[in-house]
Amino acid sequence: MDTFLSGVELLARFDVALALLIGSVGGVIIGAIPGVGPAVAIAILLPATFSMEPLVGLTMLLGIYGSSMFGGALPAILINTPGTAVNALTTYDGHPMTRSGQALKALGLAYGASFAGGIISIVVLILLSPVLAEIAPMFGSREIFLAALLGIVLVIIAHRGQTFAAGMLAAFGIFLGTVGLEPVKYTQRFTFGQEWLASGVNLIVVVLGLFAISQAFVLLNEPESAPKTQRIRGSMWNALKEVLRYKRVTSAGAGFGVLMGMIPGVGEFTAQFLSYTYAQKTSKDPDLFGKGSPEGLVASESANNAVPAAAMIPLLALGIPGEALTAMMLSVFYVHNVIPGPALFQGKLDFVYALYMAMIVLNVIVIVFMLFSSNLLIRIIRIPTRFLGVMILTLSFVGVYSLRNSASDCAIAAVFGIFGLILKRQNLPIVPIVLGIVLGGIMEVKLRSAMARVKTPLDFVDRPIAALIATAIVVLIVAHIWGVIRERRSREPEMSHDHDVHDSQMR
Amino acid sequence: MNRIKTLQDLFKRYRRPGDMVFALTFFIFSVFLLASIPDQVVWVKRTKLFAQPAFWPTIAIGLMVLFSLFHLIGSLVSERIPGRLQEVLYWLRSVEFALWFMAYVAVVPVLGYLLSTILFCGLLSFRMGYRGLRWMAASTLFAVAVVVLFKAFLQVKLPAGLIYEGLPDGIRSFMMTYL
Numbered sequence: 060m061d062t063f064l065s066g067v068e069l070l071a072r073f074d075v076a077l078a079l080l081i082g083s084v085g086g087v088i089i090g091a092i093p094g095v096g097p098a099v100a101i102a103i104l105l106p107a108t109f110s111m112e113p114l115v116g117l118t119m120l121l122g123i124y125g126s127s128m129f130g131g132a133l134p135a136i137l138i139n140t141p142g143t144a145v146n147a148l149t150t151y152d153g154h155p156m157t158r159s160g161q162a163l164k165a166l167g168l169a170y171g172a173s174f175a176g177g178i179i180s181i182v183v184l185i186l187l188s189p190v191l192a193e194i195a196p197m198f199g200s201r202e203i204f205l206a207a208l209l210g211i212v213l214v215i216i217a218h219r220g221q222t223f224a225a226g227m228l229a230a231f232g233i234f235l236g237t238v239g240l241e242p243v244k245y246t247q248r249f250t251f252g253q254e255w256l257a258s259g260v261n262l263i264v265v266v267l268g269l270f271a272i273s274q275a276f277v278l279l280n281e282p283e284s285a286p287k288t289q290r291i292r293g294s295m296w297n298a299l300k301e302v303l304r305y306k307r308v309t310s311a312g313a314g315f316g317v318l319m320g321m322i323p324g325v326g327e328f329t330a331q332f333l334s335y336t337y338a339q340k341t342s343k344d345p346d347l348f349g350k351g352s353p354e355g356l357v358a359s360e361s362a363n364n365a366v367p368a369a370a371m372i373p374l375l376a377l378g379i380p381g382e383a384l385t386a387m388m389l390s391v392f393y394v395h396n397v398i399p400g401p402a403l404f405q406g407k408l409d410f411v412y413a414l415y416m417a418m419i420v421l422n423v424i425v426i427v428f429m430l431f432s433s434n435l436l437i438r439i440i441r442i443p444t445r446f447l448g449v450m451i452l453t454l455s456f457v458g459v460y461s462l463r464n465s466a467s468d469c470a471i472a473a474v475f476g477i478f479g480l481i482l483k484r485q486n487l488p489i490v491p492i493v494l495g496i497v498l499g500g501i502m503e504v505k506l507r508s509a510m511a512r513v514k515t516p517l518d519f520v521d522r523p524i525a526a527l528i529a530t531a532i533v534v535l536i537v538a539h540i541w542g543v544i545r546e547r548r549s550r551e552p553e554m555s556h557d558h559d560v561h562d563s564q565m566r
Numbered sequence: 567m568n569r570i571k572t573l574q575d576l577f578k579r580y581r582r583p584g585d586m587v588f589a590l591t592f593f594i595f596s597v598f599l600l601a602s603i604p605d606q607v608v609w610v611k612r613t614k615l616f617a618q619p620a621f622w623p624t625i626a627i628g629l630m631v632l633f634s635l636f637h638l639i640g641s642l643v644s645e646r647i648p649g650r651l652q653e654v655l656y657w658l659r660s661v662e663f664a665l666w667f668m669a670y671v672a673v674v675p676v677l678g679y680l681l682s683t684i685l686f687c688g689l690l691s692f693r694m695g696y697r698g699l700r701w702m703a704a705s706t707l708f709a710v711a712v713v714v715l716f717k718a719f720l721q722v723k724l725p726a727g728l729i730y731e732g733l734p735d736g737i738r739s740f741m742m743t744y745l
Contacts, residue, residue, distance in 0.1 A: 107720045223637035227592060230629035234599070237623045246608040246619045249599070272667070276660040279694060445694040449705065452663065453687055453712055456670055461722035469671040473664040480660050484653065486582050495626075503622045510616040 066412025078115045082122020083421040090130030091436045094447050096143040097127040098270040101387050103458040113395045118417045124384050125367045126425045132169035134440050138286045145327040148359040155351030167298020169360045170429045176361030177422040179313035180368045185415050195376045195401040197524050204505035205528040207379050207498040212532050213324030214491050216539040225491045232495015235260045255467040262496050264468045268475025269489045271455040276480045278448030285443045291433045305357045308338045312358050316365020321372045323381035327363045334362035368418050376404045383490045386497045584653030589641040596630040678727020680745040683709040718744040
């Protein structure tokens with residue numbers, strides 16, 4: 060209880076409160092604009108947060124991460140365009156509800172479910188934290204190495220149908236992380252004699268290129284469009300309360316969100332899908348799913364908003380980010396020389412509690428903001444797309460250049476911008492590259508220190524957690540290959556599916 | 567068209583026009599890296615395999631070559647999707663915007679952040695077809711807001727413009743610090 064109270068104390072500061080307010084309201088607006096998602100915003104703001112204290116910077120970024128999905132539901136429901144990647148499933152039931160004149164109900168349900176999902180997940184994790192603090196110290200070098208490897212394996216096999224592409228991109232990420240002067244034997248790796256490559260390829264430069272600049276290029280290249288929307292009338296408060304009629308689906312969604320969020324490399328998509336499938340299978344009206352089912356909408360929104368809090372667990376407890384956004388947040392820790400890992404969870408549990416409390420506050424701020432602001436947001440999402448492209452490119456500059464005032468960083472970011480555009484056009488995932496860079500670096504360091512005490516290969520997995528993770532890795536790979544073979548046997552024509560469900564995944 | 571039916575479906579992504587070009591380019595790039603391994607990494611004597619500086623680049627490039635080869639084979643044996651050339655031209659069109667971006671990067675140390683940003687936003691908006699007075703005003707307002715937010719308020723590190731040197735003393739230090 061004492062640690063919890065000291066966590067609350069950490070939060071009770073003006074600058075933290077301001078960061079939370081800016082992050083959460085900003086996150087909603089950014090989430091609501093199709094074409095800009097939390098990844099773009101976090102990438103741009105990252106260098107600016109380096110000069111802030113870790114808690115202030117992190118609460119602002121967390122604010123954006125946690126609130127963007129609220130905002131993203133708005134265009135998903137009203138104009139059938141997900142505002143952020145994880146609102147794609149929301150369009151399936153949200154937009155049909157709008158078409159049948161239930162826009163207010165759909166928005167209320169989406170906000171209510173997001174809020175409930177967020178709060179349930181945070182409360183669960185606060186209760187779990189003491190247990191996690193007990194388990195975290197059992198993770199030594201080899202366990203962390205294996206957990207990072209598990210993250211890489213999961214992010215590759217999660218891209219079914221594009222496993223090879225995801226594999227080559229993850230390997231490319233690992234390669235990028237090795238470029239430059241290595242810190243142990245001081246040899247140059249893949250610098251081709253170029254001085255500007257000696258300090259390596261900076262993660263933030265790559266992320267800004269892949270997420271932000273590439274999105275600007277896509278928007279500038281595409282024909283102009285400005286979505287048309289109608290005003291929302293009626294009481295949002297009453298619509299919000301409707302979510303109480305779907306308590307079972309909401310809690311299940313939050314549960315899936317927590318579980319999937321904690322596993323590196325998995326994230327919102329799997330959580331949402333499991334939650335959606337569960338809701339459909341247990342529904343009295345399964346045929347309505349995809350045609351405007353309130354349960355489907357609640358399942359999808361409660362699951363996606365439960366993930367951010369859970370995704371902080373592997374980041375804080377093990378120092379392993381599970382997806383692109385937490386990978387970016389990891390750099391905030393590194394800049395301040397705070398290395399997340401078992402020691403942080405054990406020694407600074409109040410800091411962890413403070414972050415969770417901040418997430419509760421941000422959910423409250425956002426839901427209050429949402430009660431009044433839907434019509435305001437509708438006006439904001441009508442920014443023409445090409446102008447939005449100009450805006451993102453302008454903001455990307457300050458993100459890249461302010462890092463170390465280096466023109467070569469900007470050139471690298473521009474090249475990754477073009478590369479990101481090609482990946483987006485090819486419907487290939489960006490996340491494996493980012494995870495490859497971060498997890499590759501972790502794997503290198505941890506394997507080196509783990510091998511010092513390992514004599515035979517079996518020594519590597521002679522501790523229970525190491526054995527468990529190693530088994531999980533083997534089982535996942537075998538199950539994946541088996542699944543692919545089974546799928547081949549009952550093959551459906553390639554064009555009989557919805558190809559665009561992942562289109563927005565990279566914003 | 568069917569929507570999602572199974573869990574596996576959700577994770578599936580499908581090919582798009584130009585997939586062959588991308589797969590081939592990436593494979594060639596991977597092979598180039600593979601060929602550069604002897605020159606670009608060092609095997610240090612009296613060091614264990616896992617601690618070798620060359621260990622991880624070699625693993626990563628090995629996997630790149632392997633996966634990109636499979637990806638290329640996948641593209642080769644699949645039906646061709648029409649629109650390959652148009653797709654590649656689309657990729658190349660983005661080079662123009664990369665050049666705009668680099669021009670902006672080059673101008674900032676000379677003209678200063680404020681003036682360069684106003685110019686960049688105005689010119690690029692004009693190029694993208696926002697040519698009315700209202701759009702010019704909007705882009706200028708946006709540029710000023712960005713500069714004030716990042717340079718004056720968040721104090722991010724950006725160089726002062728060369729032309730600021732010519733300004734009178736009082737204004738010069740204000741411009742260098744805040745704009």
